[in-house]
Amino acid sequence: MKLESLRRRAPFRLGLVGMLVIGCCLITAVIAVLLLVGAPDENGDGGNRIVYGLTLNPSGFDPHRHISSELGIPFFSVYDTLVYRHPQTMDFVPGLAERWEMAQDGLSWTFYLRQDVTFHDDTPFNAAAVGANLDRIMNPDIDSGKARFLLGSYTGYEIIDAYSIRLNLSEPFAPLLDGLSQVYLGIASPTALSAYTKNTYQWHQVGTGPFRLDEVIPGDRIILKRNEDYAWGPVFYAEATDQSLDTVEFRFYTDPATRSLALESGEIQMIGDLLPTDAELLSGNPALRIFRVQVPGLPQQFFLNTQQAPTNDIAVRQALLYGTNRTAIVDAVFQGQSPVAYGPLSSAMPDYYSEVERLYPYDPEFARTLLAGAGYVDMDGDGMLELDGEPLTLRMVFAGWNQMADVAQLVQSQWRDLGIDLELIQVPDFPTLQQHATDGDFHLIAFYDFGVDASILNRFYFTGAQNNWSGFSDPEVDTWLQEGGRQSDPEARAQYYAAIQQRIMEQAVVLPIREYVNLNGISDRLDGVIFSAQGWWPLLRNLLFVP
């Protein structure tokens, strides 16, 4: 009886379960089909759309406040600057300012602005808008990291008429135009600036540039759309055509090993900072082009701490420079795709002084002699040098970017052959690096920076300057740095910067390793690739889709 009732019920139960399973399968299938059908809609919203991979996710994207070079990749095209540097000639050409003039005494600059410009939010562009931007950058509350430094001796502005503005300086400042040509001094809509707080503006940026900020999902994507009204670009910007880009989506590829794969799979159409080994591999791929772009600025290098023993001894510092085989490092780590660096500035800069290349050829024997002269000898026969029984131990601090860990390990083994024990300290991020620098807790610290004008040296070598991590102080260098900033004659400036570069190297304040070369991979479906004067990114306005 019991069995029978079970048997009778079983088919019904199975049927119920079966129906449920089939139902679930159907629903899943419908969802899957919807997702699949929906996907192309999300990606191909018609038009010329590319995905550009960013290599790091900076702590902030507000050009007036933050310092990352990476933020310029999207935002250089969202803003216009008063002047531009021509990518080919490096000369200054009109931007939002049609023309400009420096006063005889060099203490003020007057900018005559274009009258046909509107921001993406329809706010009209005029002298008051420029003034609002200058006010914001100088406001101590916004903690400007770089923009304020670029303004140099700027003290204030006067609005002469609706479309003319005068910038006043406390002393002549030649690099002003260079600063004004950088994205950090891009002109933002005063309406948007006042509508958002200092922290939220970065997600709602409004400029006058060829692209407008369409959507930001922090940490995930940034989407730019073409500004259809744009008709006030600098001379080197191309006219928009059917082939120009409509939409540029930026996504983050912070893990270097994933970049080449994303490029090959077509997930992205362009990205910078490929691993050197990957760039070599990809150069054989016909669907991609590799652009090796030398970026002007400070090379990838180590500052030597002149304030802490034993690197406070110039003989020790010089020995370290003679004892480093830079060519071997660049060949191995960067696969020979970057030039070896010899001085505090990159050879891509107009004021580069090539005589520094004669200094410090690789000479381990001479390095040993210098160290012996400074009192470091191997007393106990263990192959390592000592002074008064204390071993010669140095601390090197670096962050893991740009194969610095590999560079550091090669330096470590080269110096071990000299009898120097090098302790490597890898820090996770820039704030920690800065902490080590301010605490003076290092003998060598890795850093690099980008810029076209040689006055970038001020921040690193002027006595007591913000980033003078080596603690270097030379009254003559201070004077030359000031004069280099004051002089407007390019010849005279070049002479000052030559003397500075020579002195910095004679004093062995820095151990340069390689000049920064950005290894960009770009799909062969894109044409019109012209890199900006700053070198870090191509002009989005000029990119063309090859049909």
Add this chain to the structure above:
Amino acid sequence: MIARGVIPRITDRRGVRMRRIVALALLGVIVMAVMGAPWLARYGPRETAPDDQFQRPSADHLFGTDLLGRDVYSRVLYGGRHTLSLALLTAAITLLPGLGIGLVAGSAGGWIDRGLMAFMDALLAIPSLVTALALVALVGSGSAEIALAVGIAGVPAYARVTRAAVLAVRARPFIDSARAIGTRYPGLLQRYILPNAAAPLVAFAGVTLSWAILNSAALTFLGYGGDITSPDWGVMLADGRQAFRTAPWAAFAPGAALSLTVFAIHLLAGSFRAQPG
């Protein structure tokens, strides 16, 4: 019924013995290779030779060389010392408190048991690698820090298994008999409960060890190991991955070493669990 059961039992026993022999042989080879690193390795583990970068595996470099021209074979041998000793330390940090908490909870019962286990269950709800990452963020990077973080993250699981084993033995009739003849609890624990709970505890200790190897390697892989030059399987995997397409051997060798070790330990642990009777 009985006749049918006998035959599989014998093969089962043979299978267990085979597994144990294979596992012990593998582990023996690994431990000897790692211990004998100074004699077996032909290059120093930190010895760079930039001119010899990305050499294919050859007689001179059995597992090839990496970006800095270091001999991968030598680094795998020396790396095993670091990885395995770190894992042993980690496992010890997991096993001792885990065993203690499990025994107390299983023996005491009542509110002590409920309280301890509620706490352990709360920790178990979070994946152990996440707990370990949170802890290492708290205590900082370095080898000892990793052992501490991964070790603590593993305690709840081992405490749970210990408690279950104790409860299972306590429910068996011979415990009642022992109690009836007047054995006090410490003696009960020592003479009856622990020996009978040993098989699952040893088996799970093996699982814990292999888990400790993987999780501490995961943390060194993520760069929490402190010294970046120290040869370690996790660090080597992370380094090798960067040039994986040019020189896959630099990541393959430490990966294979890691997998083989974990496999051997699992096999050994499984042979204890499967022990008949």
